[in-house]
Each structure stands twice: as structure tokens, then as C-alpha cells.
Amino acid sequence: MNRIAVAAVLPTAAILMAAAAPPTTPAPVDPAKIEITTTKLAPGVAVLFGAGGNIGVSYGVDGTVFVDDQFAPLTPKILAATKALDSKAVKFVINTHWHFDHSGGNENLGKEGSVIVAHDNVRRRMSAEGIIEELNAKFPPSPKAALPSVTFAEGVNLHLNDDALKVAHVRAAHTDGDSIVKWEKANVLHMGDVFNRSGAPFVDRSSGGSVAGMIAAMDAGLKLADDKTQVIPGHGPMSTKADMQAYRDALAAFNTRIAAEVKAGKTQDQILAMKLTWKAAGGDVPADRLVRSAYQDLAAKK
Ligand SMILES: [Zn+2]
Secondary structure, three states: OOHHHHHHHHHHHHHHHOOOOOOEOOOOOOHHHOOOEEEEEEOOEEEEEOOOOOEEEEOOOOOEEEEOOOOHHHHHHHHHHHHOOOOOOEEEEEOOOOOHHHHOOHHHHHHOOOEEEEEHHHHHHHHOOEEEHHHOEEEOOOOHHHOOOEEEOOEEEEEEOOEEEEEEEEOOOOOOOEEEEEEOOOOEEEOHHHOEOOOOOOOOHHHOOOHHHHHHHHHHHHHHOOOOOEEEOOEOOOEOHHHHHHHHHHHHHHHHHHHHHHHOOOOHHHHHOOOOEEEEOOEEEEOHHHHHHHHHHHHHHO
16 A cells, blocks of 8 residues: 555544544554655655654754654654664654654654653643544553653754754644744755645644644744745645645635635534535545534634
8 A cells, every 4th residue: 555545544434433433542554554765855854754644854963853753563664764864863753743643653762762852732642541533533641651751832943963953833733732843954844734735634623723723833834934945744745835825825715615604604514515625635635524623613712
């Protein structure tokens, strides 16, 4: 199964399950079915694609930094891919947020000595049972080795490998613990799932996310980007500032559309019956989850 198919299948299967059944913990991914591919972006900077969130990598004389680490069963393959970059031990792991497909490798890497760095709310959420309502998924509290041992409220900078990685928190966006990461010198930007190009934008309201926060977070990302910035989305192909702008504007237009339907007196079910879609990198996809998020944000404001 190629990586696009894997990325597309995970959320779709979860949507089908999201009826009245109690939440369950997703089955582990099968590493035999996943290929990790590497693209070098700049000297000492690469991106790894596999299953789950895209991994940004800083490597060089000062050690390796991962931005996200996908799923636990993939750790050996991920490390093998970075060895091919001639990288050293993974000194730091930055989690863009707590979700299982971005932090699943934390325990393995933490046990190997990596220092895990994330927003305060990532540690808080991983310390207790986690629920992603829209995926009908639940996760047990993470073991100590998987928890971020360095946390921050607004941001933190890492100075290594002849570059500065600026980690900035964006509030109440995809979750309440999102960070975006900019390589200042290499001009690479990792947007985490604030910018998700493998399906419709996903706002995890059960983890404190909001549509308005997603739009604001895209604006924060756009301020860090120029026409030469190489943008790593949480999922999907490498992107540009123009791709970010188009996604941000489409998300704002979508939200405005839902607001108009709500103002016209439509219920959530009536809006869902319109079968609105989202133009994703691989083609149009259903936008039911985004409809629910936008509708419920508006309902919560009333
Ligand atoms: Zn996520």
C-alpha cells in the first residue's frame, strides 16, 4: 500500500465507525506494508513520508531532531531511513501535537534517550486517556518515556546543525497543543495538522481545536513563509506558500458558507445532506467532519 493510500484509508475507516459504537483504540499499523521515503530539502534538512504525519528531520554534527515520529511499529524503519542520511542519534523529538499518528514513536525514541519537546497541552493530554471524538478513537495514558519532558507555553528555539528551529504554539487550532516549526536558515516550515493536505482540514474539537483557530494558525504560518519556503504539511505532499494561502482561503470560505446556512435556519443534518466536499491535494473528498466542526463551533458561540 503506498503512503497516499494509507493516509487516505485511516481517516475514512474511522469515519465509517463513527456511529454510536463506543470508542476503540486503532489497531497498530503493519510496518511490512509501509514504505518510508526520504526527500532532502536543504543541507541538513529532510522530510520522511510513511504512514501518519510527515516527519521533518534536522541532521548534522549536533545530532538529529525529529518533528513528529508517526507510529511505534515504524520506529526501526524510520531510524533506518535517517541512517541513510548519515544522521546521528535522535537528540530531540518535537511533537506538533498529541495525536497518535504524530507521537506514536515517542516511547521508543524516549527510551533510546531522545528528549521529547512539545506544548504543555501535549503532555497534559498524553498523560491521561485521550479521546478523538470524530475518529471515535480512544488512547490509554502514555507511558512516562513517551511523554514530553520539556514543555512550553508559547514556543522554544533549538539552535543546532548550523540553523535555528523556531517552534511556535498556535492556539486552539487542530488541537489545543499545536506547534508549527520553522527552520530559519533552510527556510523550511513544518505546519503539523493545521495544514493537512491528504483530506479535508480536520479540527479536533474534542482536543480543544476550533475552525477559527485553524484559520488564525494558517495566518501565523503564512507570516513565516515566503515564495521560496518549502512547506511540510501534516499529511500530504510538499507544499508552497501559495498552497497554504489557497487552503487558508478555502477554509475561511467554507466556514463562511456554513455560517450562512446556519443563519438561514439549517440544522447540522440538513447541511450534512448537502454533501459538501473539499478540494484536497489528491482530488475532492467528503467534508462531513469539517461541516460538523464548523457547525458546532458556531452553535457553541450562540
Ligand atoms: Zn492530528
